[in-house]
Amino acid sequence: MSAEQPDMPELKIESGSGLQTNVEPLQLGKRLREIRQSLSLTLEEASQKTGLARSTLSKIENEQISPTFTAVQKLANGLQIDIPQLFAKPRSTMASGRRVLTKSGEGTPHPTSTYEHELLSTDLARKKMVPFKTRVRARSFDDFGDWVRHEGEEFLLVLEGELALYTEFYEPVAMVAGDSMYYDANMGHALVSLSEKDALVLWVVAR
């Protein structure tokens, strides 16, 4: 174990939960108006559903007043929206009704010193999962780098060959084709091919 976290393809998943330094002011009123209108409710109807006065709603939507938290709760309850969702910036998701085929060997290559990654389904943005095949070249134990470690969870299926999965806190485990492992990716992990030949694995990462 020596250097820095190497070897993993860069993950491009929008988190949607990072620290929000409030660069954009979060227009609560605007947001609420959008929601109310998307429900095609009049202020009067919204008023009845929430128990807040028409005038109050109007003022809130026009950012003339800053609603009390109880008011926000009444709003959320009455309009059937949940509060986190109210403040979360619109979650960026994969385009619906999309599919992408990756023929064998036609993924995006991403070689590193010890692994040969082949990223799959790369032309589909904002996926929840990042799948890739990895060829683990035969190598000696000593050039074992530092732990790989990152946010999220990881699933690993051995497609060909034999290898050892090293994970922090555990004994290394030998795996052969067909074996699979699911683990917390924050925990350091690394793969070593055990046989003379390269090993091939499928990896799926989710943040």
Add this chain to the structure above:
Amino acid sequence: MSAEQPDMPELKIESGSGLQTNVEPLQLGKRLREIRQSLSLTLEEASQKTGLARSTLSKIENEQISPTFTAVQKLANGLQIDIPQLFAKPRSTMASGRRVLTKSGEGTPHPTSTYEHELLSTDLARKKMVPFKTRVRARSFDDFGDWVRHEGEEFLLVLEGELALYTEFYEPVAMVAGDSMYYDANMGHALVSLSEKDALVLWVVAR
């Protein structure tokens, strides 16, 4: 296409973002106190960082008053917390530092009329992904059931054999070992083995 959505193993992923019917009242004050204390800030310090008066902070934490949304914003800014996170119920996640090995063939069987699923990593709760291997028995086109359709995204890798993936809105596509597909699982989908033999696929579902 005929019956009802069949054949998929039941997914057990906590959503953490469903409609929140506010069964539990969401103790904002308590939450804020926890956060402040976890930062080991005194009310005085928090007051300086947020620009809110000590007494006000105290009252908010003790739920004696319902803070104005601007107050909440000042709090969030001053204490470097983001608002969605403030209101989100603590996300139930997989136990950290955990890993689970599933040896080939030792998953949890889950047979259905047309598929033989083998669920992987089943003794790890609250995973983001649900991986399983599926044996697709050779079958004729006519006993093709209705679309399978569910929340989330799905990744599919063909391990053995040849099959056709049918998806709503698209032409069916033939896939052989090594080919993979990533798609929106809300879109109807179904697999048919093309050859005489069964086909084997790996599936990973994320909500």
Add this chain to the structure above:
DNA sequence: CAATAAATTAGCATATAGGAAATATTTCCC
């Protein structure tokens, strides 16, 4: 237990949110 820090409460002043009704604006139909 004493000494100190931290938190809560109290009292009062002020700013501002919430509710009811009046006013303005928009929508829509003729």
Add this chain to the structure above:
DNA sequence: GGGAAATATTTCCTATATGCTAATTTATTG
């Protein structure tokens, strides 16, 4: 375009949150 109905905004009053200062209570710590 004019007028009526629907919808939204504003006004005015009341309720309540916020800030300040200081007193009291409750931890902390030596």
